[in-house]
Amino acid sequence: MVVERAVALDAGRLRRTYLAPPRNLACALTAARDGRALTPYAAGAPVFWKSQEANMNEQAAGHVLARFEFPVEAGKVAEFAAAGRTPHPLFTNREAALGAGLRACIAPVTYPSTFVFHIGADAAVLELMKQLKMNPARSVHGEVQFHSHQPIHVGEQLQATLVVASDEVRTSANGVTRRFVGLNLLLHNQDGVLVSTTENTFIETLSHD
Secondary structure, rough: HHHHHHHHHOOOOOOOOOOOOHHHHHHHHHHHHHHOOOEEEEEEEEEEEEOOOOOOOOOOOEEEEEEEEEOHHHHHHHHHHHHHHOHHHHHOOOHHHOOOOOOOOEEOOOOOHHHHHHOOOOOOHHHHHHHHOOOOHHHHEEEEEEEEEEEEEEEEOEEHHHHHHHHEEOOOOOEEEEEEEEEEEEOOOOOOOOEEEEEEEEEEEEEEO
16 A cells, blocks of 8 residues: 555554554543543643542543644644655655545655644643653653554544553562553544544653662
């Protein structure tokens, strides 16, 4: 398929799937659909949310951290493709995209990584860590995986949901205790169809014997 070959150019060694969401996303998809009781995180900043229970340590999977709009603009897609050295015509040339049977240019599979610029906070990652009660000085971004379920088209106004997928503490054989928090970014198109999932893992070192 022409689209899959083009999208694969920017994926590199990243794992992806076109057929179904990853199995561990069931709880995240449920949270995105059910509209559970939420309250604003801060006055004047309705993008971030916290549950009414507000137990932010080792949160239950499915906790919604944020909902926001994710516009897909032609200029930004072109800049991202150029920065990633993936200047395929389907990313930047509308005529080529139409000729391939698409309704518009498409975004690289890794384009959802730009979500931090749309989330509505000056320091989005630090704000997320604050909600998660993670210490930024002792935390790192451990892993990211991109899953493309359908091509993301230029001109779409996607609806984004950032969900806690997992939150657990592990102690290694040498006595180091770390907290692993999985955050999933779910992007739905205007028809409510899931088009992309990004799985992020953040790691905080809690103690060292």
